[in-house]
Amino acid sequence: RNESFLIGLIGDGITESLTPPMHEREADHHGVRYLYRPVDLTVINRPGSDVGELLRAGRDLGFNGFNITHPCKQIVLEHLDEVDPQAAAIEAVNTVLIRDDKFIGYNTDCSGFTAGFRAGLPGVNLERVVQFGSGGAGSAVAEALLTVGVQRLDLVDVDVARAAQRAAALAGRYPGAVVETVSPEQAPELVKGASGVVNATPVGMHHHPGTPFDTALLNAQQWVADVVYLPLATELVTAAKSLGCQVLDGGHMAVGQAVDAFRLFTDLEPDRQRMRDHFLSL
Ligand code: SKM
Known part of the structure; x- marks a missing residue:
């Protein structure tokens, strides 16, 4: 060759x-x-x-x-x-x-997240997932989550209209799943009851420190995925690991x-x- x-x-x-x-x-x-x-x-x-x-x-x-x-x-x-x-x-x-x-x-963001998810979080509970961020990375990640079989997906975004448009598009193509839009005020309750939580916002990047939600809401039965990879150990990833959650870092x-x-x-x-x-x- x-x-x-x-x-x-x-x-x-x-x-x-x-x-x-x-x-x-x-x-x-x-x-x-x-x-x-x-x-x-x-x-x-x-x-x-x-x-x-x-x-x-x-x-x-x-x-x-x-x-x-x-x-x-x-x-x-x-x-x-x-x-x-x-x-x-x-x-x-x-x-x-x-x-x-x-x-x-x-779009290999979607297929790439899917493969990383399958490899890094095999067999996790897919009943209720809360995803923060529905923009560029978020739309690919939401698609990937429904592809792997998430049953209920709640999309949280400061831009509620953007999340609503994404949710409607996804719901149309995945009629077997429930896809809803959630305002940031409603998110804490949903995080508490979720089987998994995903960060698809830039929060956690070096120039954008913090976490997309209060990590005190998490418990060890939940899994957490992040798309931020600079740094790999975001505040969210570090907090979730120390709580005993299964974690997928943004490197995947x-x-x-x-x-x-x-x-x-x-x-x-x-x-x-x-x-x-x-x-x-x-
Ligand atoms: O989708 C990827 C892209 O293929 C490469 C990239 C990068 O190297 O910063 C970021 C993502 O948007």
Whole structure:
């Protein structure tokens, strides 16, 4: 096999992203030439609305694909020739393949969270889940939770209209599940009665410290998942672990989206554990 791959990541402030080294190291193990370059909109002083133009430039310069992140995951949709049905349902794309000069969009945040959830929280109770955040990451995570069989999903968001729109879209596609919107004031009661709680907000990131809800509401029978991975040990993850909850840290989604994108870009089977070990060493 004498193939080479040229991949990029388009988004705002992504120069320090860990996705490029994850892909490149995995490609090294497969013995293929693989370059993964961040295309940071802040650095090149371009708005997110230029994502279509950047994709077309990338295609013309021989790129094989792109990951797409904030603020372009929705804007990119109108520039694609084909969109995977699950990505279309989530209304967000984070992976674009360039095949025969066509742009084909996928969402590996959803499939990546799903795989991480199955691996990291096997057999957990899926009866009642409360999810904080219904934005970019949140819509992919909510879809993933219903895919793995969550029976009742309560979406909490400061933007109640956004949560309501997401809940309605999900309820239509998962008629077997109950999907509701909850105001932040109603959330504490629901957290207490939940089998699992998920953070899909940026709260807990280095520049956004805190927890999305009062962790004193948790008990050891519950599981907790976070999507924040900088730091990996968020205040939520640390508190939930010390209470004895089963915990899925945000690294699982970060690795999961990279695993699934790598497979799409290369048609090679990545080694999930190896990619996670490498991610943890970065
Ligand atoms: O969906 C992912 C994207 O593929 C890569 C990324 C990053 O490296 O910052 C973040 C997420 O949006």
